[in-house]
Amino acid sequence: MYTKNERENYFQNVVSKIKGIQDVEGIIQLGSGTIGYSDRYSDIDLMIATTEQVSLAKDFIKAELQRMGAFYIKEGKFSDEIFLLIPFFENGLEMNLSVLSTTHLNVKSPLWKLVFDRNGGVQSKMIEENENFLKQDQPYMKKFNITFEYAYHLRKLRIEVRRGNLIYAMKMLEVLRELTLTVQILNEQKKLHQFKAYHTLENDFVTQLMGSYPTLVGTTAIEQAAYTVTELFKSTVMKNAMFDYDEQLFEIAEI
Incomplete structure (x- = not known):
């Protein structure tokens, strides 16, 4: 080295x-x-x-x-x-x-x-x-409805769990984490472009996000992990005024 x-x-x-x-x-x-x-x-x-x-x-x-x-x-x-x-x-x-x-x-x-x-x-x-x-109004940030993106991928995750397609469901779970991380990085006013220093984010956030990684791969474990990261996403996105938060959007994940 x-x-x-x-x-x-x-x-x-x-x-x-x-x-x-x-x-x-x-x-x-x-x-x-x-x-x-x-x-x-x-x-x-x-x-x-x-x-x-x-x-x-x-x-x-x-x-x-x-x-x-x-x-x-x-x-x-x-x-x-x-x-x-x-x-x-x-x-x-x-x-x-x-x-x-x-x-x-x-x-x-x-x-x-x-x-x-x-x-x-x-x-x-x-x-x-x-x-x-x-x-730029928000450097590094593309204009998109992040709450909709989250709810949409949460819906995909739940559909794949029902299908028994757990590998794809795990991929969707990782997308949910990435969206949650995006919001937190912006909340802490760090540069989003090519951000890798996740260990520098607020300790409480990191601890909660780490708790969304299941120790086993199974239907129940994935659903629990999705619930954990979703609660974290909701509390995180509501702290940022640039994002429109609409609880009703999450109803699409229940259909």
Whole structure:
């Protein structure tokens, strides 16, 4: 396992290597690393701004990562304009690098820091996108009726229990937990986008949610777990004024 110092050395090295690529216009650090990392297990997240030659720049970046010792690099695409590189190193370090043109830069979280800007264009674009992000009524939150979504999936769970399809019912139970977590994260004014630090949520909430995990997989256990998480969801959603709570919606789960 890598140390904090090793992670910092890798960070400085990868920034130095990528800066030397002609088509790279800027580098933005993302996530907990912008405020000192959550802990020793946190990885390195970077958004790399390029010219319109995004694919070419991505290939050069991949080559640099290989020279740095990455033993495996997962490639992906968020869209036709945004590439993803996830290199893994022998010491356990992982990096997540999104590669996109400066014109497609975006801000989805307040946790970003400009590390390199070749000509000033990246900074101005990020400032513009950050202002757009801050203007959103509820950053990270898609507009949807979360109470309806919950009641709808609760209905699905109960139908699958009656069918004896317990594996699918368990999947629906996990959806109920995710919706409940979404509300609690927003209640605590934490960033919803890519939130993973569930252990930092309020202790009482975490304890109650953990109580919704059945020790056995069976009809009675799943129904009891659904009841537990539903009571938690109701008490949690009623604390947030942005959500419309309607008890009548839960009648659809009884049909």
